[in-house]
Amino acid sequence: MQKLVKQIEEQIAAFTTNAELQLTKSNKAAGTRARKAALELTKLLKEFRKASVEAAKK
Numbered sequence: 420m421q422k423l424v425k426q427i428e429e430q431i432a433a434f435t436t437n438a439e440l441q442l443t444k445s446n447k448a449a450g451t452r453a454r455k456a457a458l459e460l461t462k463l464l465k466e467f468r469k470a471s472v473e474a475a476k477k
Contacts, residue, residue: 420467420474423466423470424467426463427460427463427464430456430459430460430463431460433453433456434456434457434460436449437452437456438450438453441453
């Protein structure tokens with residue numbers, strides 16, 4: 420589960436960086452990267468929830 424948390428942290432950092440570039444510099448490519456990171460983050464958070472529920476059952 421630590422690996423999953425690390426991946427989530429990396430995607431949050433990627434999203435934050437690219438979203439900031441889109442907002443401050445109107446960088447369209449950064450917006451695309453931010454949206455991609457958001458989709459990946461959604462997947463990872465679902466995996467985390469699933470793993471967390473399983474760990475709580477033990």
